[in-house]
Amino acid sequence: MSAPSAPATGRDRASPAAAGDGLAPDTGRPGFAVYLHWPFCAAKCPYCDFNSHVRHGGVDQQVYVDAFGAEIQAMRALSGPQVVTSIFFGGGTPSLMTPETVAAILNAVRGAWAVPEGIEITLEANPSSVEAARFRGYREAGVNRVSMGVQALNDADLKRLGRLHDRAEALRAIALARDIFPRMSFDLIYARPEQTVQAWSAELEEAISLAADHLSLYQLTIEEGTPFYGLHKAGKLIVPDDELSAELYEVTRQICERHGLPAYEVSNHARPGAESRHNLTYWRYGDYAGIGPGAHGRLSTAAGKIATATERMPETWLTQVGEAGHGMVEQYPLEVAEQADELLLMGLRLREGVDLSRWRMLSGRDLERDRIDFLVRHGMIEEMGSDRLRCTPKGMLVLDAVVADLAI
C-alpha cells in the first residue's frame, strides 16, 4: 500500500539493506520519500475507498505526465534540495500507466532531486494479464520492486471482491514479477465474508509458498460510502466478528513468523532486510513529497514541518496544475504537538516501536508514566530499554485506542 493518499501499502538484492542484512536501524533520520499517485482503475472494487476513478473514455497519459512534472517542481520548491531514499507509484492502479509514462515521471523526479542509483522504486500493480505484459517495460524504466494486489487465491472470493483477475492470472503474474523484478510483494485481504480460520490458514500457507520475501496482509475493512458498506448495513454482507477477526489476526502473525516473515508492521510481513523502505519512511515519520491527485505529503522546510494535500478529482487537479503549477489544496505548518502525535501514531504500528527521545524533543515533555504503566499492565504495550516503546500484538488490535490513551 501506498502513502498517505493511501499509505498505503519488498527486497532488493542490489541495495544497501538487502535480504539477510536485517532491518536497517531507526537512526532518527528516516529519509526523503517520493510518493506519486495514479488515480485511475479499470473498475472500482466494492470495498475500496482509495482515491481511484474509472474513466471508460480513457486517459491522455501525456497530459498527466506534464502535470506530474509541474507538481514535482512545485514540491521541489517547498522541500529544497534533497537526496531521495525511495520512490513509490501508488494508486489507484499505477500498472495502467504505460512504461513510457513511468519513465517520464521518474525522469522528472531525477530532474528535481538527487536520486541515487539502486534506491527502492516500487510500483503497485494489478495482476491482470494486460498489466503483467507491461512488467518488463517498468523494469526497463527503473522500477525495481512491484507490489501486487492479489487479494485472494481462489476464484469465488476474487469474484466476491469484484476483482477483474482470477486465480490463474494471479499465479502467472506472481511468477512473472518474481522473474523480472529484484523485489516483489503482494497483498491479500483476509477476514472476508464467511472465511474460516482453517481456510485462511491454508490460503496463507500457499501465499507464503508463492511469495518472495514480503507480504501485505490486510483485514477487510468495511469503509463508509462503498458498496460493501451498504450491503453490510443491510445485513447482506456478514464479516467475521471481533473475536474471529482477532483470531484471524493472530494466526496470520503466527504462520508468517513460523515461515520467517515476521510482521514488522501491523499488516506487513517480511524477511529481515526485505521490509519496504518507502513505507518505513512513513512509519518512522520521515519526510515525503506527495504528488498527483489526492496525495498527501510531509515536508521539513525552513518554517518547520508542513503537511500538504492535493485535489482528489483528477480532472480538477489537472486544471489547477495548469493554472497554479500545482494541485495543492492544503499546505499548513504542523504544530510540534501534532508532529509528536503523528510520530506516535505511525511508530506504534512498527514492531521496532517508537523512539521516545524523538517524541520528547517534539512535545517538550515525557509521556505520562501512569498511562504507560497502565497499558503495560494490560498487556497493550511494552517498554524496550529506557527509550523505546512498542505495541504488543494484543495492543496492535486496538492501536487507535492505545495511541489515544498515550497521547493525551
Ligand SMILES: C[S@@+](CC[C@H](N)C(=O)[O-])C[C@H]1O[C@@H](n2cnc3c(N)ncnc32)[C@H](O)[C@@H]1O
Ligand atoms: C491502493 S490498493 C492498490 C493496489 C491495486 N490497485 C489493487 O487493488 O490491486 C492497496 C491495497 O489496499 C488493500 N485494500 C483496499 N481497500 C481495502 C479494504 N477496504 N480493506 C482491506 N484492504 C483493502 C488491498 O489489498 C489493495 O491491494
Ligand code: SF4
Ligand atoms: S483496483 Fe485497487 S485501488 Fe482500484 S478500486 Fe480496486 S482496490 Fe481500489
